[in-house]
Amino acid sequence: MAISLVTFLRILFGILGSLMLLTLVYTIFSDGLPFRTDLLTPWMAATLVDFYINVVPIAAWVIYKESNWIRAGLWIVLLICLGSLTTCGYILLQLMKLSTKESEDPIYHVLLCHSNKYSVVDKHRQSHVLIARVVFAALGLLMLGTLIYTLLTDGSPFRKELFTPWMDATLIDFYINVTALSVWVAYKESSWVTAVVWIILLICFGSITTCVYITIQLSRLTCQDPIYVALFKSGDRAESRSEGVLI
Incomplete structure (x- = not known):
């Protein structure tokens, strides 16, 4: 019997969450806590910038999904502190909430917010779209500048001495979030060729690609x-306009 998409996604994010938890525990026991100045090399700093820019769209989605601002704030704190472990936990929670009918199109229903917390139509939609475009364009430029600066001042990142246990853990953390974003890109794109190209760019250029992709999606919105x-x-x-909320 062919595995359903919702089952595949539950297994995928369950495995990824477990992998991140094991990585975190192993690295703490083998290399100590990460709060040490000797770990913050230029490339580690650049990787953290890359990581947290990718957290921004995930956090924005969590805010949209949650009907309670306090609960949304707690999830965002967990995203900041525990990274992709929280991402996987949150996505798994949304997948587990799906009804049998919703499981037929799981990505759409996981993305969609059924809450009415923004049931009043916002008269300033256009400004919100413009602000979002500026924010993600600015974040993309920030990451591009960080990448160029680090390359010029610290050389290539492909050096053995850079791959400390905590750098390895950070990269695993980073790419688990990239996997979550890649699932969204695969859902968004009508062509598998286009989706694969975007995913390869996500893997190679991280949050620069994330910001470019989101800015392109926002540029397609009308006023x-x-x-x-x-x-x-x-x-x-x-369908999302009729079922979702207006922000």
Whole structure:
């Protein structure tokens, strides 16, 4: 019997969350706590910038999903502190909440917020879209500048001495979040060729690609569109407007 998409996603994020937990525990026991100045090399700092820029769109989605601002704030604190472990836990929780009918299109229903916390139509949608475009464009430029600066001042990142236990753990953390973003990209893109190209770019250029991709999606919104419709592929956008909330 062919495995369903929802089952595959539950297994995938369950395995990735377990991998990150084991990596975190192993690295703490083998290399101590990460709060040491000797670990913060230029490339570690650049990797952390890359990591946390990728956390921004995930945090924005969590804010959209959660009906309670306190609960949303707690999830964001966990995202900042525990990274992809929280990402996997949150996605698994959303997948487990799906009904049998919703499981037929799990990514759409996991992305969608059914809450009415923004049930009043916002009259300033256009400014929100413009602000989001500026924010992600600025974050992309920040990462590009960080990458160029670190290359010029500290040389290539492909050096054996840079791969300390905590750098390895950070890279695993980073690429688990990239996997979550890649699932979204694969859902968004109508062509598998295009999706694969974007995913390869995500793997190679990290949050620079994330910011470029999100900025492109936001540029496709009209002045009348709420920001959240950028989450959905074009065929699901009309349905998301009727089922979702307006922000």
